[in-house]
Amino acid sequence: MSVSCGVGRTVGRRQHDEKRNKLIHPSPFGILMRDDAHLMRLLARLRFRHLQMLVALRDCVTLSAAASQMNLSQSALSKMLHEVETAFGFALFERAPKGLVPTERGALVMQLATWMLNELGHATEQLAREAQHSILRLGTPPFIAQAHLPPVIEHLLLHHPCELRLTESGVPRLFDLLQQGRLDALLTSLPSRSTLQRAGVQAQALFTSAMTVIAPRHHALATARPARFAELRAERWIVPAESTLGRSAFEDMFRRAGVFAPDRLVISNSPATNVELVAAGVGLSFVPSLSLARATSATRVREVTLEAPLPASTVALVYRRESDAIQWLRDSIQAQAGDS
Structure with missing residues (x-):
């Protein structure tokens, strides 16, 4: 008889524990199908800071430790907890000698709060990734x-x-x-x-970019005769600033011919502006062929034939x-x- 009663108590306790575990460890969708769905609705009305407070109290056990983690005073945290418990209509924690212990329904609230915080964090990360993917910060x-x-x-x-x-x-x-x-x-x-x-x-490497030397339409070098680099060096040039791609290509052009680069320079980084300056008779320039083709003053300049053809530059996509x-x-x- 005692054995029978013991088994009955054991079975009854196991069933009670299983029922309790279902309450304390539910899935989010299972929660919404139970009578405790109103807990989710109440939680949804809380502020983000309140959710953080509930999880902090569960993890830290004491009001003082949770207050320190959240950078709040203990009295402020105690007031927040009282407001939340009042909203729910029941106590979320029991006050024990060693700290705070979640009540049975309080443990369920803690799990819901943790799930909501995780979902919010995941959604934030996902939005950040999507925003990062949809914004391209390109330098050239x-x-x-x-x-x-x-x-x-x-x-x-x-x-x-x-x-x-x-x-x-x-x-x-x-x-x-x-x-x-x-x-x-x-x-x-x-x-x-x-x-x-x-x-x-x-x-x-994606494509090549051809460069062209241009002069004013009536310039002495704007003829079919190939221009020598020594002649080109004596001219005034409109070129980009130092440490730019265009300036490096310009200097390499003379270096390959064994001639010092010109020193009579007008500095301008815009190919479109440089075509306009050449058309105005300011000097010669070294521009991408496509820039010349699209320039409004293209008919007022002439390509200069060189004694050695210019190699095209390889343009690449560089990324992290x-x-x-x-x-x-x-x-x-x-x-x-x-x-x-």
Whole structure:
């Protein structure tokens, strides 16, 4: 008889414990199907700070430790707890010698609060990732921006939900911004392997960019006769600032010919402006061929024939990590290359 009663008590206790566990460890969807669904509705009315307080009290056990974790005074935290318990209509914690112990229904509230905080955190992270993927922070030298980017950007924004933030500057500064995480990618001349390794970035060659020497329409060098670099050096030149892609290409042009670069310079970083200055007779310039083709004053300048042809520059996509926006940009560049 005693054994029978013992088994009965054991079974009864197990059933009670299982029922209690179902209350204390429910799934979010199971909760909404029970009579305690009103707890979820009450929790939904609480502020984010109240949810944090409930979890902090559960984890820290004492009011003083929870108050310290939340950077609140103990009296302020005690007042918040009283407001929440009043809203629920029952006590969430029992006051014990060693601290606060959740009541049975309080434990359920703690679990709901924890789940809601986790869901809010996940939603915030997901929104942040989506925002990061939909915003492309692109850096490029002005020579590439003006010559190649307009149709690429048109294609990108037409086919993809992307917000583009464009930064035009010299290559060294652009690399600094990329390494600092303030840019997602660069469109620039293909860097050396050692430069990529030092910066900890990746690069993919995408297309080549041809450069052209131009002079005013009636200039003595604007003829079919190939111009010698010694003649070119004697002219005034309109060139980009130092440490820019265009300036490096300009100096390399003379260096390959074994001639010092010209020192009579007008500094201007805009290819479109440089074409206008050449048309006005200010001097010679060195611009992307596409910039010349699109310039409004193209008919007022002439291409200068050189004694040695200029090699085309390889333009690369340089980036820290892959993303949807990076792939969209790559697709748009390749689509424009296929159309040209």
